[in-house]
Amino acid sequence: MVYLGALAALSVSTLYGFLILRSLDREKDIFFLESLGISYGIGLGLVSLVMTFMALAGLRYSVFSILTAALFLPLILFFITPRTGIKSPCLPDKFKPLEILFLGFISWEVIYAFFRCLIKPIESYDAVAHWAFKAKAIYLFGGLPLDIFRRPIPADLIFTADYPWLLPFSEAYIYNFLNSFNDFASKIIIPLFFLFCIALFYRLLKRQGLSRLHSLIFTFFLASIPQFNNYATIGYADLVLGFYYSFSFIYLYLWFKNGPRIFLLVSGIFAALAVYTKCEGMPLLLVNFLVFLMFIFFGKSYKKREDVKNFFLYLSIVVALLIPALALKWITSAGLENHTVNALAFSNFQLSNIKRIPMILYSYQKQFFGIKRWNILWIIFFGTALCRFRKLLEGDKKYLTIGISLIFAGYTAVFILSPGPQEDLRTVSRLFLHFLPLIVFFVAEFLIPDRMKTDRKT
Numbered sequence: 001m002v003y004l005g006a007l008a009a010l011s012v013s014t015l016y017g018f019l020i021l022r023s024l025d026r027e028k029d030i031f032f033l034e035s036l037g038i039s040y041g042i043g044l045g046l047v048s049l050v051m052t053f054m055a056l057a058g059l060r061y062s063v064f065s066i067l068t069a070a071l072f073l074p075l076i077l078f079f080i081t082p083r084t085g086i087k088s089p090c091l092p093d094k095f096k097p098l099e100i101l102f103l104g105f106i107s108w109e110v111i112y113a114f115f116r117c118l119i120k121p122i123e124s125y126d127a128v129a130h131w132a133f134k135a136k137a138i139y140l141f142g143g144l145p146l147d148i149f150r151r152p153i154p155a156d157l158i159f160t161a162d163y164p165w166l167l168p169f170s171e172a173y174i175y176n177f178l179n180s181f182n183d184f185a186s187k188i189i190i191p192l193f194f195l196f197c198i199a200l201f202y203r204l205l206k207r208q209g210l211s212r213l214h215s216l217i218f219t220f221f222l223a224s225i226p227q228f229n230n231y232a233t234i235g236y237a238d239l240v241l242g243f244y245y246s247f248s249f250i251y252l253y254l255w256f257k258n259g260p261r262i263f264l265l266v267s268g269i270f271a272a273l274a275v276y277t278k279c280e281g282m283p284l285l286l287v288n289f290l291v292f293l294m295f296i297f298f299g300k301s302y303k304k305r306e307d308v309k310n311f312f313l314y315l316s317i318v319v320a321l322l323i324p325a326l327a328l329k330w331i332t333s334a335g336l337e338n339h340t341v342n343a344l345a346f347s348n349f350q351l352s353n354i355k356r357i358p359m360i361l362y363s364y365q366k367q368f369f370g371i372k373r374w375n376i377l378w379i380i381f382f383g384t385a386l387c388r389f390r391k392l393l394e395g396d397k398k399y400l401t402i403g404i405s406l407i408f409a410g411y412t413a414v415f416i417l418s419p420g421p422q423e424d425l426r427t428v429s430r431l432f433l434h435f436l437p438l439i440v441f442f443v444a445e446f447l448i449p450d451r452m453k454t455d456r457k458t
Contacts, residue, residue: 006185009177017043023077029260037200045273048169055144102216109223117233121183127235135171161333166276194232209453218444227373238433244274246437268317276325287406363425388446
């Protein structure tokens with residue numbers, strides 16, 4: 001019954017996300033399968049932002065107060081925007097045997113991930129210490145005291161005070177919905193992100209003109225990566241960040257390729273929610289901004305004025321969503337920084353830190369050849385880059401190449417600046433999850449020749 005209660009809670013938040021998406025998608029450019037994944041992500045983001053405002057206002061949490069406050073924005077948008085809708089699902093052509101086979105493989109990965117997740121409560125160390133512990137405190141307090149990290153705590157209990165609040169708020173929302181905390185129930189959030197990540201990834205490959213068989217093959221390739229589906233089962237936020245950030249970049253890239261305005265809006269919303277999921281979301285957001293500015297610089301001259309306006313629209317969406325989240329983070333954790341890179345790390349930087357690069361590259365290559373965690377993903381990624389070397393900076397595809405290059409450069413800079421690189425390099429395998437769907441998308445985009453893609457983005 002607790003699982004049904006958790007699913008009911010998440011269904012309500014997804015419905016709220018659907019109402020927002022329906023209001024924003026005036027031209028009905030989002031298809032049914034896409035709308036499910038986008039609505040799930042937007043819905044949990046909306047609930048978390050509402051709980052942020054309530055915390056700043058000193059209000060208590062209850063399922064009634066959370067859902068009533070969260071309904072305000074969808075209703076406003078629903079009544080002030082034209083009633084359009086989501087494109088209805090069309091009946092697919094008959095599946096061929098090979099397509100059925102890969103669909104079965106994907107289904108097995110999803111079912112097995114749910115099974116492995118739900119047979120245990122939240123018990124992994126970081127999942128408890130960084131997110132679930134906070135969610136329980138929020139539920140038991142009936143709200144979020146702004147001095148929560150300045151109250152007496154047991155010895156040796158480590159608070160990661162600067163961690164963003166999206167996942168703890170989402171788990172606390174389920175506790176309030178159930179009127180009890182149950183770590184079996186709240187854990188379902190993560191495998192659902194896994195499921196919707198797979199569904200959305202497949203849909204976007206189809207948008208790029210890949211055949212159904214090719215789309216299913218690359219979707220299975222993503223779903224079967226051990227590091228990816230393992231993190232769907234242990235309650236960490238890294239897969240959640242991978243969902244928000246990867247699709248924020250992919251939708252931005254599709255908008256660069258003359259996609260509809262809704263792609264830009266979804267990208268901005270997801271980019272902001274990535275920051276509200278983990279600290280690493282901030283440097284990843286800067287990558288989106290830099291790539292967007294390069295798009296303006298390299299774009300057609302007669303469109304620059306319009307592109308600049310769209311950039312400020314994108315910036316406005318992100319800033320508007322992040323102001324309350326960053327305000328809450330600053331108030332609760334001022335003076336309690338746990339960042340790997342902070343102002344002190346920048347001030348203590350020395351040129352001798354450059355000598356860390358061989359150590360950093362050695363840690364990277366352990367992942368690139370770590371078949372146990374990644375299958376042969378990274379081998380195929382670099383093989384594809386080498387085989388398509390001349391096309392890496394051609395046309396709109398150059399923004400994928402530039403974006404991924406900036407991500408690697410940014411994380412490398414973090415390790416160069418870090419006061420404890422040996423310890424921080426242990427997290428490399430988790431950091432790569434933050435843009436894993438983007439890597440597989442890159443492989444599909446470059447590996448499948450354009451002549452094998454259709455012009456129909458449906």
